[in-house]
Amino acid sequence: MKQPETNGRRVFLSKLLGGGVAAAGALMGLRAPALAKVLEGPDEGFDPGEHDYVFVVDIQKCIGCGNCVRACGIENNVPEGQFRTWIERYVVTHEGVHVDSPEGGMNGFEAIDPALREQAINAFFVPKLCNHCAEAPCVQVCPVGATFTSPEGFVLVDPEHCIGCGYCIQACPYGVRFMNKERRVADKCTWCYHRIRRGQQPACVTVCPTGSRSFGDTRDENDPVAQILKDDQWDVLKPGMHTQCQVLYVGLPRVVV
Amino acid sequence: MKPSPRSHLYRLLLVLAVAGAGFVGLRQLAIPDSWDEEHWYRGDALDELAAQPSRFGGNASCEGSSCHEPPANHKANYDALSQGLHAGVACESCHGPLARHAADGEKLDHARLNVANELCLGCHQELIARPQNFPQFSETLLYHELLNVRETSPCRACHNPHEPA
Numbered sequence A: 001m002k003q004p005e006t007n008g009r010r011v012f013l014s015k016l017l018g019g020g021v022a023a024a025g026a027l028m029g030l031r032a033p034a035l036a037k038v039l040e041g042p043d044e045g046f047d048p049g050e051h052d053y054v055f056v057v058d059i060q061k062c063i064g065c066g067n068c069v070r071a072c073g074i075e076n077n078v079p080e081g082q083f084r085t086w087i088e089r090y091v092v093t094h095e096g097v098h099v100d101s102p103e104g105g106m107n108g109f110e111a112i113d114p115a116l117r118e119q120a121i122n123a124f125f126v127p128k129l130c131n132h133c134a135e136a137p138c139v140q141v142c143p144v145g146a147t148f149t150s151p152e153g154f155v156l157v158d159p160e161h162c163i164g165c166g167y168c169i170q171a172c173p174y175g176v177r178f179m180n181k182e183r184r185v186a187d188k189c190t191w192c193y194h195r196i197r198r199g200q201q202p203a204c205v206t207v208c209p210t211g212s213r214s215f216g217d218t219r220d221e222n223d224p225v226a227q228i229l230k231d232d233q234w235d236v237l238k239p240g241m242h243t244q245c246q247v248l249y250v251g252l253p254r255v256v257v
Numbered sequence B: 001m002k003p004s005p006r007s008h009l010y011r012l013l014l015v016l017a018v019a020g021a022g023f024v025g026l027r028q029l030a031i032p033d034s035w036d037e038e039h040w041y042r043g044d045a046l047d048e049l050a051a052q053p054s055r056f057g058g059n060a061s062c063e064g065s066s067c068h069e070p071p072a073n074h075k076a077n078y079d080a081l082s083q084g085l086h087a088g089v090a091c092e093s094c095h096g097p098l099a100r101h102a103a104d105g106e107k108l109d110h111a112r113l114n115v116a117n118e119l120c121l122g123c124h125q126e127l128i129a130r131p132q133n134f135p136q137f138s139e140t141l142l143y144h145e146l147l148n149v150r151e152t153s154p155c156r157a158c159h160n161p162h163e164p165a
Helices: A009-030 A033-039 A067-076 A114-119 A137-141 A167-171 A193-197 A203-207 A224-231 B007-030 B044-050 B074-083 B091-095 B099-104 B118-124 B142-146
Strands: A053-058 A086-092 A097-100 A122-128 A147-149 A155-157 A213-217 A247-250
Touching (some): A053 A224, A137 A167, A193 B044
Antiparallel strands (some): A147 A155
16 A cells, blocks of 8 residues: 655655745735835826926036936946946136036045146036937837836836847937946936835935925926926936937037037 | 559658647747737736835825834924925935835834944035035034034934924
8 A cells, every 4th residue: 555655755745835835924914015015016097198307407516416317326236336326526717618527426426636626617516317309219210119208208228128238328429327236227317217106206206305306297286396387497318319308408518418 | 452653752741740739739828828929928927026025115104104103203203304304304314114014014124223324424425426405514614513413423413304404
């Protein structure tokens, strides 16, 4: 008569499977449902067709503290040494323009060379990020459709579909794209798409202490960005590229590229 | 039996048919199920991207909250901040991401700040590129000179970061 197995491979595997299912269940149970809704799930009531977003950068308010760069890195798990947004410092002299951005401005800026300071006729900070162009060159060149314009007008990268060819990085006139060195796919600012879907502001806007960065819906008349459009005193970077940038700069000196 | 005089054509047709079927089959496998033919992207990508967790909760998470009433001073600090000169500065500008703390009560080491002057100088260090009207630290300011305040002095000795003046 055959004895029932007690220590065979089959028993071991079935126990392993049972244990795995139980552990997964326990881990899922640990997540409070309320927390998951606020922080992890997309908002079900979001209608993409009802919004028209723009991002506004006020040059005259930026103090170059680097809060935005740090927050972006934390919020989006940006690898060290790479930046979805960064700050440039322009120092204009009669001899030429000096631009620096140490570590993307992540840790702020040191005082400039005293000799340069003597010559400076103008100096200011310029935050940079993806312009979410309405006519985006990166979307046109992507051979697999991994970078695309979402129904709300966000230019996004599908990391599961990207093959990492890097065409989009070369096509971007603003240099905002990079090859994520951990995931090996193209990466860039998403305007914190996941936060917008939940009714939050982008992380960089949330932490900006002077209100130099703002984000809003131009279809909402009460939104502060609607006033900026009404004032009609904004510029875009490299207007000659005709990419129809949706990042608007207020008080942008002409020397900025 | 003699082979058909057109057998080379039949063979060619068979090869073409197999190649065509292979191409169509591979193409079906390569195109994601949710592919949007009109806008040319994978439809599921939107919800996948939107599922990324938020780490910064924004001031909305703390507003009107009754958490940390005295003795922890959390609410007092929040109220003072929203009325003073630092009114536009969000909690997370200095204290770092707090979304999990606000939603879940998670304890966070980075939220407790114990700084002498680096944090303040991050914004208020005198720099040529900063806007002219923005308050910037100067050792030659009258009060600073009278009290012998240096760049390395602890700002908190005189200034309350939640209610600066």
